[in-house]
Amino acid sequence: MSISETDRGLHRWSPHLACSSAGDFEMVAAVAARSGEQMQFMLLFSRQGKLRLQKWYVPLSDKEKKKITRELVQTVLARKPKMCSFLEWRDLKIVYKRYASLYFCCAIEDQDNELITLEIIHRYVELLDKYFGSVCELDIIFNFEKAYFILDEFLLGGEAQETSKKNVLKAIEQADLLQEPRHEYFNVPVY
Amino acid sequence: MTVTLCLFVLHQPMIRAIRSARTQCEERGVIQRECAAIRAQFRQADNGGRSHNLAKLLYVHMLGYPAHFGQMECVRMIASPRYSEKRVGYLGAMMLLDEKQDASLLITNSIKNDLSNSNQYIQSLALCTLACMGSAEMCRDLAPEIDRLLRASNSYIKKKAALCAVHIVRKVHDLGELFTKAARSLLTEKNHGVVHGAVVLITELCERNSETLERFRKTVPDLVQIMKGLVISGYSPDHDVAGISDPFLQVRILRLLRILGRNNEGASDAMNDLLAQVATNTDSTKTVGNAVLYETVLTVLDIKSESGLRVLAVNILGRFLLNNDRNIRYIAMTSLQKIVGTDHNAVQRHRGTIVDCLKDQDASVKRRALDLSLALVSASNIRSMMKELLSFLSSCPPELRSQTASGIFNAAERYAPSQRWHIDTILHVLTTAGGDVRDETVPNLIQLITNTSELHCYTVHKLYRALLSDISQQPLVQVACWCIGEYGDLLLRGECQETEPVQVTEDDVLDVLETVLQSHMSFPSTRGFALTATMKLSTRITENVDRIRSIVSIYGSCIDVELQQRAVEYNALFKKYDHMSLLFKRLMHSPWLNTDLKLMQPSTLSVFSVVATVTVYEKDGVTVTLSCEKQSDSGLTVTLTASNSTESDIRGFTLQAAVPKSVQLHMKAPSGDSLPARGAAKVTQMVVLNNPNKVA
Numbered sequence: 001m002s003i004s005e006t007d008r009g010l011h012r013w014s015p016h017l018a019c020s021s022a023g024d025f026e027m028v029a030a031v032a033a034r035s036g037e038q039m040q041f042m043l044l045f046s047r048q049g050k051l052r053l054q055k056w057y058v059p060l061s062d063k064e065k066k067k068i069t070r071e072l073v074q075t076v077l078a079r080k081p082k083m084c085s086f087l088e089w090r091d092l093k094i095v096y097k098r099y100a101s102l103y104f105c106c107a108i109e110d111q112d113n114e115l116i117t118l119e120i121i122h123r124y125v126e127l128l129d130k131y132f133g134s135v136c137e138l139d140i141i142f143n144f145e146k147a148y149f150i151l152d153e154f155l156l157g158g159e160a161q162e163t164s165k166k167n168v169l170k171a172i173e174q175a176d177l178l179q180e181p182r183h184e185y186f187n188v189p190v191y
Numbered sequence: 192m193t194v195t196l197c198l199f200v201l202h203q204p205m206i207r208a209i210r211s212a213r214t215q216c217e218e219r220g221v222i223q224r225e226c227a228a229i230r231a232q233f234r235q236a237d238n239g240g241r242s243h244n245l246a247k248l249l250y251v252h253m254l255g256y257p258a259h260f261g262q263m264e265c266v267r268m269i270a271s272p273r274y275s276e277k278r279v280g281y282l283g284a285m286m287l288l289d290e291k292q293d294a295s296l297l298i299t300n301s302i303k304n305d306l307s308n309s310n311q312y313i314q315s316l317a318l319c320t321l322a323c324m325g326s327a328e329m330c331r332d333l334a335p336e337i338d339r340l341l342r343a344s345n346s347y348i349k350k351k352a353a354l355c356a357v358h359i360v361r362k363v364h365d366l367g368e369l370f371t372k373a374a375r376s377l378l379t380e381k382n383h384g385v386v387h388g389a390v391v392l393i394t395e396l397c398e399r400n401s402e403t404l405e406r407f408r409k410t411v412p413d414l415v416q417i418m419k420g421l422v423i424s425g426y427s428p429d430h431d432v433a434g435i436s437d438p439f440l441q442v443r444i445l446r447l448l449r450i451l452g453r454n455n456e457g458a459s460d461a462m463n464d465l466l467a468q469v470a471t472n473t474d475s476t477k478t479v480g481n482a483v484l485y486e487t488v489l490t491v492l493d494i495k496s497e498s499g500l501r502v503l504a505v506n507i508l509g510r511f512l513l514n515n516d517r518n519i520r521y522i523a524m525t526s527l528q529k530i531v532g533t534d535h536n537a538v539q540r541h542r543g544t545i546v547d548c549l550k551d552q553d554a555s556v557k558r559r560a561l562d563l564s565l566a567l568v569s570a571s572n573i574r575s576m577m578k579e580l581l582s583f584l585s586s587c588p589p590e591l592r593s594q595t596a597s598g599i600f601n602a603a604e605r606y607a608p609s610q611r612w613h614i615d616t617i618l619h620v621l622t623t624a625g626g627d628v629r630d631e632t633v634p635n636l637i638q639l640i641t642n643t644s645e646l647h648c649y650t651v652h653k654l655y656r657a658l659l660s661d662i663s664q665q666p667l668v669q670v671a672c673w674c675i676g677e678y679g680d681l682l683l684r685g686e687c688q689e690t691e692p693v694q695v696t697e698d699d700v701l702d703v704l705e706t707v708l709q710s711h712m713s714f715p716s717t718r719g720f721a722l723t724a725t726m727k728l729s730t731r732i733t734e735n736v737d738r739i740r741s742i743v744s745i746y747g748s749c750i751d752v753e754l755q756q757r758a759v760e761y762n763a764l765f766k767k768y769d770h771m772s773l774l775f776k777r778l779m780h781s782p783w784l785n786t787d788l789k790l791m792q793p794s795t796l797s798v799f800s801v802v803a804t805v806t807v808y809e810k811d812g813v814t815v816t817l818s819c820e821k822q823s824d825s826g827l828t829v830t831l832t833a834s835n836s837t838e839s840d841i842r843g844f845t846l847q848a849a850v851p852k853s854v855q856l857h858m859k860a861p862s863g864d865s866l867p868a869r870g871a872a873k874v875t876q877m878v879v880l881n882n883p884n885k886v887a
Binding site for chain 2: 037038051052053054055056057059060061066080082083084085086087088111113114115116118119120123141142144145148149152153156157159160161162163164165166167171174175178179180
C-alpha cells in the first residue's frame with residue numbers, strides 16, 4: 001500500500017516548535033497542507049496546573065503532548081486576570097477562559113474565529129453544568145469519562161456536531177440508559 | 192452534593208486514594224499498586240468489571256503515568272457486545288491509541304462493524320473515534336461506509352458522518368471526490384446539525400480542490416437562503432444564543448460564502464445583500480453577536496464586495512476598537528492589520544484609537560497595536576506618530592523593544608521631515624533602547640551624520656551632552672565617540688547655531704573619552720571607538736597632544752589584544768609621521784564610510800580611506816611608500832614602492848604584510864627583489880586587500 005502524501009507530511013518539521021525545543025525530537029503539529037481551520041486540541045486544567053481533560057484532534061506522540069501541555073499550561077497560568085482571552089502560541093491561536101477553578105483552553109488555527117471558539121467553550125461548560133447540576137471541578141475529576149462523553153457528543157473531529165443544547169443532552173441521556181446495570185449497584189454519594 | 196445512581200462510581204475509590212496521597216512519592220506508590228491490580232484484572236476472564244478497570248487506567252494516564260499496557264484491552268473492549276464496555280473501549284482508543292500505534296489498525300474492523308450497527312449510539316461511538324484518530328489507511332478503508340451513512344441514515348448519524356467525512360478528506364485529499372454528491376444534498380435538510388456538518392464538509396472539499404469549489408459556487412443562493420432564514424426567523428428556542436439564531440451555523444455559512452465569493456464577481460454579488468443585512472441587523476451587545484459580525488466582516492473584506500459594504504465592514508471594526516471588551520479590540524486589530532495595505536485610508540480613520548491601544552495593559556493587544564501603528568505611519572502624520580512611538584518605546588514590554596526600534600528607524604528613514612529631526616529621533620531611540628537596536632544602526636547613523644554636514648556642530652554637541660549624562664548605552668556611546676573624534680574641534684570652538692554651545696576645554700573632551708575607555712560598562716568595540724577618537728583629536732587640537740600620546744601609550748599594554756594592537760600602531764604613527772592629518776583627514780562622502788570605524792586597522796598596511804601616497808618606511812636609505820586605490824565596496828589595491836638611495840645595491844629585498852584575520856590579503860609578485868643604488872629604479876609590489884565583512 002502506498003503511503004499517501006498526507007502520511008509523508010506528518011513528518012514535516014514545524015519551525016516554531018523545532019526552535020523552541022532542545023531539538024531532540026520531531027514535533028508533528030500539523031498534517032500536510034492544512035487548510036488552517038481546525039481545532040487541534042482542548043485542554044482543561046486547574047489553577048495548580050493539573051490536567052483534568054485533554055482532547056487531541058491531531059496525531060501527536062505522548063511525549064509531544066506532554067511537552068505541549070506543560071508549556072501551554074505554564075503560559076496560560078502566567079496570564080493576568082484582565083488580559084485578552086486570545087494569545088498567539090507557536091503557530092497556533094490559543095483561546096482560553098477560566099470558569100471557577102478550571103481553565104478551558106482550545107488551540108485553533110489561523111483561519112478560525114476566536115470569538116465563536118469562546119462560544120464553543122461556553123456551550124461545553126453549559127452542557128456540563130446542565131448534566132451535573134451546577135458543575136464544579138470535582139465533578140469533572142470523579143466523573144472524567146462523563147466529561148469526555150459529553151464533549152464527544154458536542155464536538156466531533158474538533159467541529160461542533162450539534163448546535164442545540166437540548167439535543168446534545170438528550171443524546172447523552174439516551175446513551176446513559178444503554179449502560180448495562182451491574183448486579184450490585186451502589187447508592188453512594190459521588191464524592 | 193448530589194447522590195447519584197452512577198454505575199461508574201466504581202473507579203472513584205481509586206481516584207480518592209490517589210488524591211489523598213500527600214506527596215508525589217506517595218502518589219506514585221498508589222498508582223503502582225493500582226496499575227498492578229488493573230493489569231491483573233486485564234489478564235482475568237471477563238468479570239463484568241472491565242469497563243471500570245479501563246476507566247481507572249485512563250484516569251492514571253491523564254495524570255501523566257504510562258498506560259500503554261492498556262492498549263490491547265481497548266481493542267478487546269471495543270469488540271465487546273456490551274455498550275458500557277464499547278463506550279469506555281472507544282474512549283480508551285482515542286486516548287491511548289493514535290494512528291502511529293500499530294494497535295490502532297486492529298480496531299478498524301470493529302469500527303466497520305459498529306458503523307452498521309442497528310443501534311445509533313453504537314454507530315456514534317465508531318464515527319466519533321474514526322473522526323478523532325483515524326489514520327489515512329483506516330480512512331481509505333472506511334470511506335465507502337461513511338458515504339453510505341451520509342446518504343441513508345437518520346439526522347443523528349448523518350451529522351456525525353458529515354464531520355467524519357471532513358476528517359477523512361483532511362487525511363486523504365483524493366477521497367473528497369467520493370463525498371461531493373452527498374454533501375450537496377445534505378444542504379437541503381432541515382436539521383441544523385446536519386446542515387452544519389454539510390457546510391463544514393463542503394468548506395473542506397472546496398478548500399482542497401478548486402474544481403470542486405467551482406461546482407459548489409452554484410450553492411451560493413441556497414446558502415444565502417438558509418442564512419436569511421436564520422437571521423430573519425423568529426425566536427427559535429432550540430438554537431437560540433442570546434437572541435442570535437444558531438450562531439455556530441451562521442458563522443460556518445459565512446465562512447463558506449467567503450471561500451465561494453473570493454475572486455468571483457458573480458458569487459460576491461449574489462451574497463452582497465445578505466451580508467449587508469447581517470452586518471446591520473446583528474445585535475452586537477454580546478460576544479456571540481460579535482462573533483457573527485466578525486465572521487461577516489472577514490467575509491466582506493475577502494470577497495469582491497461593493498465599496499459601500501466594505502466601508503460598512505471597516506466601520507464595524509472601528510466600533511470593535513472602541514468596545515470595552517479587550518478580546519473584541521484585539522480581533523479588530525488583527526483584522527485591520529490584514530487590510531491596512533488594501534484599505535489604507537479606511538484604516539487611517541481609526542488611527543487615534545489604534546494608537547490608544549498602545550497603552551493597553553495586555554501585551555498581545557500592545558503587539559497588535561504596534562504592528563498596526565507602524566503600518567499607518569505616513570508623511571502627513573510622522574511627527575505625531577513618532578511622539579507616540581517614542582513614548583511607547585520607553586515603557587513597552589522588553590520583547591517588543593527591538594521591533595519598535597526597527598519600526599521607528601524605518602519610519603524615520605522614509606518620512607523624516609527634516610534631517611535634524613531624523614538625527615534627533617535616532618538619538619532618542621539610542622538613549623531609550625540602545626541595547627535593543629541592530630548592529631547596522633551604528634554605521635548607518637554615522638553615515639547619516641556625515642552626510643548632514645550642516646548639522647555637524649549640532650550633532651556633536653548633542654552627542655557630547657548625551658555622553659556626559661550616560662555612557663551605558665553602547666551604540667550611542669560608539670557614535671558619540673566617533674563624532675567627537677571627527678568633529679571635536681567644533682565643540683572646542685564654543686559656538687553653535689542650532690543649539691546652546693558648550694564651553695569646554697580640550698581636557699574636558701579628552702576626559703569624556705577617557706571615561707569611556709576606562710568604564711567597565713564599555714564593550715571592547717566601544718573602547719576601540721574611544722581610542723580612535725582620541726587619536727583623531729590629536730590633529731584637531733593643539734595643546735594636549737602629549738596627553739593623547741600618553742593615553743595611547745597606556746593602552747599599548749592593554750589586556751585586550753585588539754586595543755593593544757591599535758594603541759601600538761598609533762604610537763608608531765605618532766613617532767614616525769608628522770603629517771598625521773593625511774591619515775585622519777575629515778571624511779567626506781566616501782563609500783568607505785561604513786568601514787571608517789575599522790579604519791585604524793591594527794596593521795601598518797591598514798586600509799585607509801585616503802587615496803594618497805604615504806611614506807611608510809624611511810630608514811638607512813630605503814624608502815617605502817604606499818598608495819591605495821579603492822576597487823570596490825570591500826576591495827582595495829595597495830601599491831608599495833620601494834627605492835634605495837644608498838650607494839650600493841640592495842639584494843634580496845622582500846616586503847611582508849600583516850592584516851587581521853577577517854581581511855583577505857593577496858600579494859602579487861614584486862617587480863624585482865633588488866633595489867639598485869642611488870634610486871636608479873624602484874621595486875613595486877601590489878597588494879590586493881579584501882575586507883568583505885568590513886570588520887575590524
